[in-house]
Amino acid sequence: MNEESPLWASESFWKKVAIWVTAGSFLILVVLTFDSLSQTEVGGKRVQAYSVINKKIDYVYKEDLHKFMPVIGETELLFGQEFTEEEAEKLVTLGKKTTQAKNCMNCHTLLGNGAYFAPDLTKAWLDKGWLSKELREELMIKFLLDPENNARTFGSNRKMPNLHLTHDEAKGVVAFLKWMSSIDTNGFPYNFKTIYATEE
Amino acid sequence: MNAKELCGVANAKLDTFVTWTALDRSNLSDGRKLAVNYFIVAVILFFAQLLFGMIAATQFIFPNFLYGFLDFSVNRMVHINAMVVWMLYGFIGCTYWLLEDESQTEIVGLKYGKLAFWVLTIAVAIVVLVYLFIQIGAGNDTTLWLINEGREYIEAPRWADIGIVAVVLTFFYNVVATFSKGKWSGIAGVLTLDLVALAGLYLAGMFYMTNITHEQFWWWWVIHLWVEATWEVLVGVIMAWSLMKLLGVRRKIVTTWLYIEVALMFGSGILGLGHHYFWIGTPEYWLTIGGFFSALEPIPLVAMVVHAMYDAGSHSFKNSNHPAVAWIIAQAFGNFFGAGVWGFMHTLPQINLYTHGTQWSASHGHLAFFGAYATINIAFFYLAIQHWRGDVWMSEGSQNAWRWKWALGLLNVGVVGMTIALLIAGYEQSFIERAVEGSTWSGYFSAQNHPSFQSAMVWRWLFGLMTFAGLILLIWDLLTIGKGETRKMAVVEAE
Numbered sequence: 191m192n193e194e195s196p197l198w199a200s201e202s203f204w205k206k207v208a209i210w211v212t213a214g215s216f217l218i219l220v221v222l223t224f225d226s227l228s229q230t231e232v233g234g235k236r237v238q239a240y241s242v243i244n245k246k247i248d249y250v251y252k253e254d255l256h257k258f259m260p261v262i263g264e265t266e267l268l269f270g271q272e273f274t275e276e277e278a279e280k281l282v283t284l285g286k287k288t289t290q291a292k293n294c295m296n297c298h299t300l301l302g303n304g305a306y307f308a309p310d311l312t313k314a315w316l317d318k319g320w321l322s323k324e325l326r327e328e329l330m331i332k333f334l335l336d337p338e339n340n341a342r343t344f345g346s347n348r349k350m351p352n353l354h355l356t357h358d359e360a361k362g363v364v365a366f367l368k369w370m371s372s373i374d375t376n377g378f379p380y381n382f383k384t385i386y387a388t389e390e
Numbered sequence: 391m392n393a394k395e396l397c398g399v400a401n402a403k404l405d406t407f408v409t410w411t412a413l414d415r416s417n418l419s420d421g422r423k424l425a426v427n428y429f430i431v432a433v434i435l436f437f438a439q440l441l442f443g444m445i446a447a448t449q450f451i452f453p454n455f456l457y458g459f460l461d462f463s464v465n466r467m468v469h470i471n472a473m474v475v476w477m478l479y480g481f482i483g484c485t486y487w488l489l490e491d492e493s494q495t496e497i498v499g500l501k502y503g504k505l506a507f508w509v510l511t512i513a514v515a516i517v518v519l520v521y522l523f524i525q526i527g528a529g530n531d532t533t534l535w536l537i538n539e540g541r542e543y544i545e546a547p548r549w550a551d552i553g554i555v556a557v558v559l560t561f562f563y564n565v566v567a568t569f570s571k572g573k574w575s576g577i578a579g580v581l582t583l584d585l586v587a588l589a590g591l592y593l594a595g596m597f598y599m600t601n602i603t604h605e606q607f608w609w610w611w612v613i614h615l616w617v618e619a620t621w622e623v624l625v626g627v628i629m630a631w632s633l634m635k636l637l638g639v640r641r642k643i644v645t646t647w648l649y650i651e652v653a654l655m656f657g658s659g660i661l662g663l664g665h666h667y668f669w670i671g672t673p674e675y676w677l678t679i680g681g682f683f684s685a686l687e688p689i690p691l692v693a694m695v696v697h698a699m700y701d702a703g704s705h706s707f708k709n710s711n712h713p714a715v716a717w718i719i720a721q722a723f724g725n726f727f728g729a730g731v732w733g734f735m736h737t738l739p740q741i742n743l744y745t746h747g748t749q750w751s752a753s754h755g756h757l758a759f760f761g762a763y764a765t766i767n768i769a770f771f772y773l774a775i776q777h778w779r780g781d782v783w784m785s786e787g788s789q790n791a792w793r794w795k796w797a798l799g800l801l802n803v804g805v806v807g808m809t810i811a812l813l814i815a816g817y818e819q820s821f822i823e824r825a826v827e828g829s830t831w832s833g834y835f836s837a838q839n840h841p842s843f844q845s846a847m848v849w850r851w852l853f854g855l856m857t858f859a860g861l862i863l864l865i866w867d868l869l870t871i872g873k874g875e876t877r878k879m880a881v882v883e884a885e
Contacts, residue, residue: 379829
């Protein structure tokens, strides 16, 4: 390259392009971040209030939208108890912290992110593997407290190890899973048949 | 034998080992002595990455292997954390390696740099020991602060996060202060701005949030904007400098290319972040933005291949360090195929709906991290060892050249083999678990139990073993290459 380099091959031109493209992209990202965070506040349309754990949650295919969507129904209490928003937040927080402290994400995926040694937990609350909505809570608690003896290996020989959860932590995890299943995930996972779909 | 005697024996063994390597640290400047410290720890962590990867891969085939003692979650965490950390060590090492040469002055805060190295290394050792021996804690803040944050890739407990930030700031000070005292250049400018972004982004991953959508939103700021933006630019910087040094490419050419790469990389990579926002609860517009910009992400990688190959070809591949140049070529292709092609294959939302969270991601992850980042670090290990031996000839007619060639072959074929095996598993999973059975737990296990998945896991294990053998050979080669070589390397003159 010499002094007569055309503009498209000149160092100073590309330096300016690099700066403007980076700054422009970053600015757009910041604007979209503000918008996304406000649209996904707890209690909004996409991410439900924690007290949604008092309700029936389902996940059904919407013909008009061409995707699966969470549907919030009538009251369906968790552990036979009605939680205030504050109590629900406390319980879901305990559950969320437990999933982090027990390193769930390095076997399972949550919202599809994590490791691939165990099933996705996004809609675990709605999984037909819990047999019926009457048995579900009890089975989940039993499984979380003693996964070895209540193993759900589906013939794979893969068992969750005992992670020594307390009873309260197990309840927190169940509440967290129920709340997470109500998040509008743009139709992920596709074609998921819930425990209600199986019953009907 | 008491502890004192044991220490004595260990010291004697270490001395024998150091004498055997016949490496003379007096061949290195003070800045480069610091750089090789980083490289040594990087290689040790590379070994740990593969060891724990092999254990985790074994557990896919024999789930009861080490069950209840070293569970999959622990092995997988150590596997990916060792990888992230060894690559960071490598990058810091590479930067210290080129810093004095590029700025034409001595590193300003060398003693802080040395201190930061030891602080970081001790912190990493403690974190790993806690991962292995304490593993998990109660569901409260104490666990997140002291044991494990439970967030993939950035599991390090909060105390360690703060330590990492302090160390990175020290490193950043050294870079900026050294360039300020010496000479700035285009490479120096890009490096500095990139490090600001790299350090700043880490802060986004240091907060607890119950709202998992917000938590994953910020988590991806760290993971994606590191791996698919700032790390790539850092590699561009390292590549630019090494092409000048290894092949004598003109500064004006590498700098112009570097700016083009930055524009393309950040222009596609920053908003390409959107491909992680398809399914975590974030608004639908990310399907369009993420799909479009992430589909552009391979373009800068094509540019990097063209750049490296053209420069190498136009200099007829003449150089004094064959292994380093070979690994740089491997980087150009590995980055393009691993990060570019394998990423593109499942980045559009219409396909990602089925592939997200399956072995597709693992397939892409293996080839991309190896192709883009392991390769460039290995190239630098060879550069470092050449100078450490006293600028010896490491080109045509070198003794035992089969070792680096076989190490190169085993590592590359091993990783590509794992990538293909995991891709087959991913296809099968996307089809059976996702499309047909709708991602239920029973659907998940139907896919896991399928013969094509099971045999893919066996193939992955075998290619993993090949990779591991390649690493052992690589380490042997690094310790011995150039030993007894009397010819000096040719001085590379810039055009």
